[in-house]
Amino acid sequence: MVVLSQPALDQIRFVENQKPTFYPVIPAIDLSKPESKTLLVKACEEFGFFKVVNHGIPLEFVDGLEAEAVKFFSLPQHEKEKAGPANPFGSALSDYLSAVKKLACEVLESLAEGLKVEPRNVFSKLLMDEESDSIFRLNHYPPCPELQALGCNLTGFGEHTDPQIISILRSNNTSGLQISLNDGSWVSVPPDHNSFFVIVGDSLQVMTNARFKSVRHRVLANSFKSRVSMIYFGAPALREKIAPLPVIMEKGEESLYKEFTCVAVQILDMRKGLHPQMQWVSYVTQSGRLIQVMMTRIHDTGKVYHFRARRQIAQSLGQVAKFNRRYGLKTEDEPEKK
Numbered sequence: 001m002v003v004l005s006q007p008a009l010d011q012i013r014f015v016e017n018q019k020p021t022f023y024p025v026i027p028a029i030d031l032s033k034p035e036s037k038t039l040l041v042k043a044c045e046e047f048g049f050f051k052v053v054n055h056g057i058p059l060e061f062v063d064g065l066e067a068e069a070v071k072f073f074s075l076p077q078h079e080k081e082k083a084g085p086a087n088p089f090g091s092a093l094s095d096y097l098s099a100v101k102k103l104a105c106e107v108l109e110s111l112a113e114g115l116k117v118e119p120r121n122v123f124s125k126l127l128m129d130e131e132s133d134s135i136f137r138l139n140h141y142p143p144c145p146e147l148q149a150l151g152c153n154l155t156g157f158g159e160h161t162d163p164q165i166i167s168i169l170r171s172n173n174t175s176g177l178q179i180s181l182n183d184g185s186w187v188s189v190p191p192d193h194n195s196f197f198v199i200v201g202d203s204l205q206v207m208t209n210a211r212f213k214s215v216r217h218r219v220l221a222n223s224f225k226s227r228v229s230m231i232y233f234g235a236p237a238l239r240e241k242i243a244p245l246p247v248i249m250e251k252g253e254e255s256l257y258k259e260f261t262c263v264a265v266q267i268l269d270m271r272k273g274l275h276p277q278m279q280w281v282s283y284v285t286q287s288g289r290l291i292q293v294m295m296t297r298i299h300d301t302g303k304v305y306h307f308r309a310r311r312q313i314a315q316s317l318g319q320v321a322k323f324n325r326r327y328g329l330k331t332e333d334e335p336e337k338k
């Protein structure tokens, strides 16, 4: 299986200045309610995105790590570099990580029940695998007021889907996250201190034979405030073969995807989107190693229109084509790349 290099739509850095649309009904699912299983399935089918309340994660865990992260990002660059591969966040990180992993597994188990597939750990066992390639990432988007005068919003993190199974996202009280609806429009997701946002990843879309949608999302750095987000990406082991699950497919339903293994797709993901100022993207591997990637500055604003044109083509092809490109499948109607 060939994993193709970045499609052009992942390199967009500017987007037209648009009034932010706040989507009124991002599904908010109360995990303590018995009907949550059905609602989770519905949200994964309709949006691939929702937030969970009554998730059982103590807010001290969240606030503790967020405070550490904000402190870390405010250090001068040479100080950050000194942090090296060790985990600079100590128990704040390990407490948070075990809590969000548990939450991800609970959501996945409820989804399996909602789909009426057995065993109920059919998805969550992939995250529980000792060799699971799950990662944790801290994103920092410094404010950049001077560039807003140009009449463009700046992309903090270019549009993409998450390649893993499920992502559990938190951010400080700064807006910026947007999701794409089925009609291609972008809507802003207001931050919410009491909830966790859940994103369906590509692998879950594949395992459910596209019954669940992995949602396209991006972050606009259009704020005067700094944004810090913390995301746990629940992933299978790299050796794991991902394909539509026969137990999910109806009788006679055709598999839409070829089997693939998760060959370091998260490294491709790291390249999606640049911030005009230095942006630290950090993530912690399962073994607790902190990986830091310094993203570079925008150097060529002349590319803006070029990228816009490409985006329009890419959007008109929609997600099926994107999946085909990502997983090396052939798309019949894809126009020649300009």
Ligand SMILES: O=C(O)CCC(=O)C(=O)O
Pocket (backbone or CB within 6 Å): 137, 139, 157, 162, 169, 171, 177, 217, 218, 219, 229, 231
């Ligand atoms: O920073 C955010 O809120 C989202 C970032 C994101 O989508 C990602 O890291 O995959």
Ligand SMILES: [Fe+2]
Pocket (backbone or CB within 6 Å): 160, 161, 162, 217
């Ligand atoms: Fe993402």
